[in-house]
Amino acid sequence: MSAAEDASETKARGLKVAVIGGGISGLAAAHRLLSRSDSVDVTLFEASQRLGGIIRTEEADGFLMELGPDSFITNKPAGLQLCEEVGFTSQLIATDARYRRSLVLSRGKPLPVPEGFMLMAPENPWALLASPILSVSGRLRLLSEYFVPRRQSSDDESLAQFVRRRFGREALDHLIQPLIGGIYTADPEKLSLQATLPRFPEMEASHGSVIKATLAQKAARRQRGGRSDEEESGSGARYGLFVTAARGLSDLVSTIEANLRRRPGFHFHPGTPVSSIRPVSGGGWTVTTAREQQTFDAVIVTLPAWLTAELLSDPACATLRAQLQTIEYASSAIVVSGHQLSDFASPMDAFGLVVPAIEKRRILAVSFSSRKFVNRAPDGYLVLRTFVGGAMQPELMQLEDDAILNLVHQELRDIFGMHQEPLFSEVVRYPRAMPQYHVGHLQRVAAIEDSIRQMSGLHLAGSGYYGVGIPDSIASGRNAADRILQTMHPTTT
Ligand SMILES: Cc1cc2nc3c(=O)[nH]c(=O)nc-3n(C[C@H](O)[C@H](O)[C@H](O)COP(=O)(O)OP(=O)(O)OC[C@H]3O[C@@H](n4cnc5c(N)ncnc54)[C@H](O)[C@@H]3O)c2cc1C
Numbered sequence: 167m168s169a170a171e172d173a174s175e176t177k178a179r180g181l182k183v184a185v186i187g188g189g190i191s192g193l194a195a196a197h198r199l200l201s202r203s204d205s206v207d208v209t210l211f212e213a214s215q216r217l218g219g220i221i222r223t224e225e226a227d228g229f230l231m232e233l234g235p236d237s238f239i240t241n242k243p244a245g246l247q248l249c250e251e252v253g254f255t256s257q258l259i260a261t262d263a264r265y266r267r268s269l270v271l272s273r274g275k276p277l278p279v280p281e282g283f284m285l286m287a288p289e290n291p292w293a294l295l296a297s298p299i300l301s302v303s304g305r306l307r308l309l310s311e312y313f314v315p316r317r318q319s320s321d322d323e324s325l326a327q328f329v330r331r332r333f334g335r336e337a338l339d340h341l342i343q344p345l346i347g348g349i350y351t352a353d354p355e356k357l358s359l360q361a362t363l364p365r366f367p368e369m370e371a372s373h374g375s376v377i378k379a380t381l382a383q384k385a386a387r388r389q390r391g392g393r394s395d396e397e398e399s400g401s402g403a404r405y406g407l408f409v410t411a412a413r414g415l416s417d418l419v420s421t422i423e424a425n426l427r428r429r430p431g432f433h434f435h436p437g438t439p440v441s442s443i444r445p446v447s448g449g450g451w452t453v454t455t456a457r458e459q460q461t462f463d464a465v466i467v468t469l470p471a472w473l474t475a476e477l478l479s480d481p482a483c484a485t486l487r488a489q490l491q492t493i494e495y496a497s498s499a500i501v502v503s504g505h506q507l508s509d510f511a512s513p514m515d516a517f518g519l520v521v522p523a524i525e526k527r528r529i530l531a532v533s534f535s536s537r538k539f540v541n542r543a544p545d546g547y548l549v550l551r552t553f554v555g556g557a558m559q560p561e562l563m564q565l566e567d568d569a570i571l572n573l574v575h576q577e578l579r580d581i582f583g584m585h586q587e588p589l590f591s592e593v594v595r596y597p598r599a600m601p602q603y604h605v606g607h608l609q610r611v612a613a614i615e616d617s618i619r620q621m622s623g624l625h626l627a628g629s630g631y632y633g634v635g636i637p638d639s640i641a642s643g644r645n646a647a648d649r650i651l652q653t654m655h656p657t658t659t
Pocket residue numbers: 186187188189190191192211212213214217218219220221234235236237238239438439440441468469470473498500596599600627628629634635636637639
C-alpha cells in the first residue's frame with residue numbers, strides 16, 4: 167500500500183480518544199497519539215488548572231525548587247525519547263560530577279555510602295571493607311554473598327527476604343533498606359523484588375551471586391572500553407545516569423503542552439475532573455464530568471489505580487474495580503527548604519542522605535538539590551528536599567504542616583548541625599501518590615490486564631503498574647497510545 171493510501175485509510179478510520187489525567191503519563195499518551203496519526207482526536211481531561219501532575223517546579227529569589235520529582239534515569243529510554251521528539255534534549259543537564267556521592271545515617275552520623283555500592287551491588291569490595299557503616303562481621307557477611315548458594319525457586323520474594331538471605335540482616339538494616347526503600351518510600355518486608363528490581367534475582371539466577379554478576383559486568387564494561395571513570399564514580403545509585411531539565415522539569419511539561427496545542431486534533435479541558443467512565447453497549451466509553459457527557463471510541467486512564475477504580479462505578483466493571491483497589495499507595499511529604507551553606511556545620515558536599523529505619527528518625531531522606539544539579543541556588547546557598555512519611559511512617563502524615571516543618575528542622579539541626587533557621591521552607595504533600603509494588607504485584611497487574619482485555623477501548627497507564635519513575639510513566643502512556651493506534655491500523659505504530 168502506498169503512503170498516500172495508507173494515510174487516507176487511517177483517516178477514514180479516525181478515532182476519538184479521551185485521555186484522563188494531565189500528568190506526564192497522560193501528556194506522553196496524548197503526544198504519541200497525535201504525533202503518530204493525523205486522524206485521531208484527543209481530548210485531555212485534567213482535574214486541576216495546570217498540567218504536569220506530580221511534576222512541579224517553582225522559582226523564587228534565585229532558587230529553583232522541584233516540588234515533586236527532581237530528575238529521571240536515562241537507562242530506560244522513554245524519557246529521553248519523548249524529550250527528543252518535542253525538541254527538549256538540549257535543555258537536559260547531567261548531575262554535578264563534583265558532588266556525586268551519597269551519605270547514609272549511621273548511629274546518628276552521616277557517613278559516605280561505600281564507593282561503588284550500587285543499591286545492593288558492591289562493585290568495589292575493598293571500599294566496602296574499609297567502610298565503618300557495617301560491623302566487621304556485617305561486612306564479611308555481605309561479601310560472603312559470593313558463596314551463598316543460588317535459590318532454587320523463581321517465585322517472587324520481598325526485598326527484605328532477598329537481602330537477608332544473600333547479604334545478611336545488617337546489610338539490609340543499615341545500607342540496603344534506606345537506599346532502595348527510599349526510592350519507593352516502601353516497607354522492605356512487602357516490596358516485590360520482581361516488580362521493582364528484577365535484575366537482582368536475575369543476577370542470582372544467571373551467575374549464582376549478585377557480587378559475581380556485578381564484577382563480571384564491570385569487567386565486561388572495562389573490556390568494551392565502556393563508561394568513563396567519572397560516570398562510574400559515585401555511590402548509592404548510578405548518578406551519571408540521571409538527568410534533569412536546566413530550568414526545572416515543569417519546563418519539559420510546558421514544552422510538551424506547547425507541542426500538543428499546535429496540533430489540530432488536540433482538545434484540552436483543564437479544571438475538569440472526570441467523575442465516571444462507562445462502557446457503551448455496542449462499543450465506546452462515556453466520560454462524565456460535572457459539565458457534560460461525551461462518548462469516545464477509546465479511553466486512556468492515567469490516574470493512580472485507586473482513583474481509576476473510583477471512576478469505574480458501572481456494574482460491568484466490578485471485577486476490574488476490585489482488582490485496582492488491591493494496589494496500595496503510600497502518602498509522603500517533601501519539605502523544600504532554602505539555606506545559607508554557612509548555616510551548617512556539615513559541608514553538605516554530597517547529593518543527599520538516606521536514613522535507615524533502624525536509626526528511628528522522623529525523616530526518610532534528604533536530597534541536596536543544589537549539589538545534585540547546578541543553578542538551583544545562588545552561590546553560597548543550598549536547596550534541600552527532606553522526605554517524610556511513606557509506608558513506614560504513615561502516622562507523620564496526620565501532622566499539621568507546622569509540626570512537619572518543626573520536626574524536619576529539628577532533624578536537620580541534629581544530623582547536619584544546622585544552626586540557623588531556613589530562609590524559607592514549605593511542605594508539599596503527596597497523599598496516596600506512591601504505588602507500593604508488594605510481593606505478587608506482577609500477578610496482580612496480569613489479572614488487571616486480563617480484565618481490561620474484556621473491555622474493548624479501555625487502556626490504563628501511569629505509575630501504578632510497570633514502574634514508578636518518570637520514564638516508566640512515559641512508557642506506559644506511549645504503550646497505551648500504541649495499542650489504540652494498532653487497532654486503527656496495524657501498521658500505524
Ligand atoms: C514525592 C515524589 C517524588 C518523586 N520523585 C521522582 C524522581 O525524582 N524521579 C522519577 O523518575 N520519578 C519520581 N517520582 C515518580 C513520578 O513523579 C511519577 O511516576 C510520575 O510523575 C507519575 O505521573 P502520572 O502522570 O502517572 O501521574 P500524576 O502526575 O499523578 O498525574 C495524574 C493527573 O491526573 C489528574 N487527575 C486526578 N484525578 C482526576 C480526574 N478524576 N479527572 C481528571 N484528572 C484527574 C491529577 O490532577 C494529575 O494531574 C516521584 C513521585 C513522588 C510522589
